Amino acid sequence: MVLASVARVTAETPTFETETTRLRLRRPTEVDRGFHATVHSDPRLFAHAPHVLGTPASNAAFFDAILDHWSTHGFGYWVAENRETGMPLGWVGVQRRGEHLNLYYRFVTEAHGRGLAREAARAAVALATEWAPEHRVQALVKDHNAASVRTAESAGLVRTGEQVVLSDDQPDEPPSSVFEAPSVDRVELLDAVTRLDLLDLWTRVNDAGGAVGFLPGAPAESVAAAIGTHEEQMAAGNAVGGALRLPDGRLVGWAWWVRTPNPLLHHGRWLYRVMVDPDRQGRGFGRLLMAGMHRLAREDGVELLQLGVRSGSGASRFYAQCGYVEVGRIPGAIRVAAGDDRDDVTMARRVDGRPLRPHGGD
Structure with a gap:
């Protein structure tokens, strides 16, 4: 492909x-x-x-x-x-x-x-x-x-x-x-205005059915708690946010790069909570957010990018267009509702866009 x-x-x-x-x-x-x-x-x-x-x-x-x-x-x-x-x-x-x-x-x-x-x-x-x-x-x-x-x-x-x-x-x-075009800005500390804007964006993405960690109708308090967890990661130097903003400054998209605690994995980052204003779907904003997130990772010296998606959401196809390939899948690991189990799919790409090459050992 x-x-x-x-x-x-x-x-x-x-x-x-x-x-x-x-x-x-x-x-x-x-x-x-x-x-x-x-x-x-x-x-x-x-x-x-x-x-x-x-x-x-x-x-x-x-x-x-x-x-x-x-x-x-x-x-x-x-x-x-x-x-x-x-x-x-x-x-x-x-x-x-x-x-x-x-x-x-x-x-x-x-x-x-x-x-x-x-x-x-x-x-x-x-x-x-x-x-x-x-x-x-x-x-x-x-x-x-x-x-x-x-x-x-x-x-x-x-x-x-x-x-x-x-x-x-x-x-x-x-x-x-x-x-x-919108810009993608690095965020290492949430101010009060950005935190409220992010809470509003995340809640609306949830309610529109976006696969960003919650089911539709999740209370704002739960989303706020998740934001708090990411803020703790940011404060520890283990996460950086990317804010997609219109020319007038309005927040219309967000994502996080997160570094895992294991030092053997510090050349890589995991992508979390990729979201775009549901009222602006179909405008290419998701692709621009990902492009900006790749830049932020490169600026931090990152080499390998990973993310997880829920099967059946259509997200795998979008990330493939951004250069990611499927590297793992756990069938039925995500239970959306009774009788509705989805696969947990892991995708990855290199920051420089070159092919992933396995080590080949046991």
Whole structure:
């Protein structure tokens, strides 16, 4: 199985090329100049802004800028190819624009309506969240371009309420709305406001049926006690929280990395209580939270990541997309209700994304 949205890594140096379920996203080379010109000269792809349709001169300058960005920063806009056939389908990725990373996506007409731009944009935003947290991802989109708005939102970006006038806007053209990705912030100590926000989030995730340690309807006091236990781990230096926050600071996701007491296992961490606001499901927030959690683990020098999931919850499929593989299963270990026993499934991955290799001994 090819892991979705996982950067290939050699030693400690990431190669920012990746594969999703249907696409290969690779660094462009000079041989892609013609495809770039074809895409950016197709009037069907510029129906919402025909005045920016590419010319031979502007296409050449744009393509040169893409190659220069890769040479300078080591990442940038990818060529999106069909994984099975190798056929190029579009351009997608992030590039530096001031203090932000600009999310860009443009696919050939024949690829529209299949969710490919969303799939590719999610990979781009997740990689940026994991590897470039100092620069938030932004997309500048005209509101009348409904398809582009949907792609930005489905990639995890949220409308900030800001609008900007672009340098190539026509005098009578409306400004572009600013969409921005959430951040994943390290939390080593809960303040009173964050504790209350987390309690509210966790309770709502419980009541929505999320597999985060309790059944729906669990009293807030029980959740608060669980938070207290994690706070004790944090105070002892054995846990760190990851808070997924919108650009306005609202808490919409949470998870913990926990170190076990055994010093033989201190190069690894266990992931606990991964939760996303149930009102914001389907927006790619879970993938962004995991990307940020991988960054936090890497910053702490962690090498091996482990987590447990309940069978039948659909979580295994999600974590597989984040690079995890099943390494163990205890059938019927979790009793959800009378007559409803689930398997306790253990999954793992390396921080650097390389394959897990067994020792091979007894």
